[in-house]
Amino acid sequence: MTYGTDCEAVLMTTTFPAIPYLEWISGRASEATHDLATSDLNVARHDDSVVPPVLADLADPEDETLVGQLASRYDVPESSVLVTAGASHANFLAASALLDLATEVPDDADDADDSDNSVDSARPQVLVEKPGYQPLLATPEALGARVDRFVRPPEFDYELEPSRIDGAATDSFAYAIVTNRHNPSGELTPRAELAEVADSAAEAGGYLLVDEVYAPYIDPATDGPFGGVTAAGMPKTVITGSLTKFYGLGGLRVGWLIGPEAVIERARSASMYLPSVATPSTKLAQRALHHGDQIEAAARDQLSTNHELLASFLAGQPSLSGRIHAGGSFAFFEHDDCDGDEVADAAWDQGVLVVPGRFFDLPDAFRISLGGDPGEMATALDVFGDVLDELTA
Numbered sequence: 001m002t003y004g005t006d007c008e009a010v011l012m013t014t015t016f017p018a019i020p021y022l023e024w025i026s027g028r029a030s031e032a033t034h035d036l037a038t039s040d041l042n043v044a045r046h047d048d049s050v051v052p053p054v055l056a057d058l059a060d061p062e063d064e065t066l067v068g069q070l071a072s073r074y075d076v077p078e079s080s081v082l083v084t085a086g087a088s089h090a091n092f093l094a095a096s097a098l099l100d101l102a103t104e105v106p107d108d109a110d111d112a113d114d115s116d117n118s119v120d121s122a123r124p125q126v127l128v129e130k131p132g133y134q135p136l137l138a139t140p141e142a143l144g145a146r147v148d149r150f151v152r153p154p155e156f157d158y159e160l161e162p163s164r165i166d167g168a169a170t171d172s173f174a175y176a177i178v179t180n181r182h183n184p185s186g187e188l189t190p191r192a193e194l195a196e197v198a199d200s201a202a203e204a205g206g207y208l209l210v211d212e213v214y215a216p217y218i219d220p221a222t223d224g225p226f227g228g229v230t231a232a233g234m235p236k237t238v239i240t241g242s243l244t245k246f247y248g249l250g251g252l253r254v255g256w257l258i259g260p261e262a263v264i265e266r267a268r269s270a271s272m273y274l275p276s277v278a279t280p281s282t283k284l285a286q287r288a289l290h291h292g293d294q295i296e297a298a299a300r301d302q303l304s305t306n307h308e309l310l311a312s313f314l315a316g317q318p319s320l321s322g323r324i325h326a327g328g329s330f331a332f333f334e335h336d337d338c339d340g341d342e343v344a345d346a347a348w349d350q351g352v353l354v355v356p357g358r359f360f361d362l363p364d365a366f367r368i369s370l371g372g373d374p375g376e377m378a379t380a381l382d383v384f385g386d387v388l389d390e391l392t393a
């Protein structure tokens, strides 16, 4: 696919190769006896009913729209909100919109400097955090962007450093992507620091995209949306979220994109190429948000119990190193003697699912997530502890 006119030489080739992590994880959770890979706080699990049990006996809101409910939670105008089929769809639409804006034909296109018209320098540049969640780099790459990485250094607890964006941005910089909490480490970046990263992206001529699916994973809750931290409302900043993780309602496929109107309008146009969210899902999402206090309190109970479980598990495992961030229920660990694949393979042999770090750019590590019922998580950790004992024996 070629965007723009010949004189701009803005070439973007679109292709959709397999995303290795999604190919690997697909179907594994249902095959696993002990799922230590999902971070979805899945209150509604083990039930095949159409309406998730957690929503079954709750009343529907009157005179509210889903867009209105989200706008009021994030304290933004409704024109800044687009409802999507989960955060994956939101991230795709954000990429489409931001790349579209970056490759806009300027009014003075005839005067454009085309002295360096190599394909790579002409493609819009997207900077993605490293380590990171593969679909976040696969998506802009599939849409034809040039994807470069900036490091969140393991030795500094994967902290976000704004100067890394300036350092890596080229003239064709379009946007930078971060997750908050960080997937895979669980590191949480406060709003003031996100603002610095957004400034840095804006100075480099682009936007900041923050995937906030794990932002509500904080205990106790703050006064932000879903009790978490958000970058919503900052200049040249777009955020994505969904009901999959904290509400455990991934089956609804409801997410959102929040950002400046110009971005939302582009994303809305791009969304017309893809299926939209089904009405029953929209209605159930409205119901979930209407009773958010109750669902969030239950989610936070589960989060906090699972956090304690993971923290005491780590304390009893001398062969493991890594940090569990306050309030989080997933983390990225290294084993003294084995790489991430060796740990994940040994665990899988005993029916335990953890994710090898190679899917997050760090093959020495593995990611462990406690999303399920605390009783099941405790059992799963016991079995995983035995796996680690065997490995070090």
Ligand SMILES: Cc1ncc(COP(=O)(O)O)c(C=O)c1O
Residues within 6 Å of the ligand: 085, 086, 087, 088, 089, 133, 179, 183, 211, 213, 241, 242, 243, 244, 250, 254, 255
């Ligand atoms: C950082 C991140 N973003 C998005 C998603 C997908 O979210 P959704 O189910 O809402 O599409 C995941 C799921 O693992 C994720 O880890």
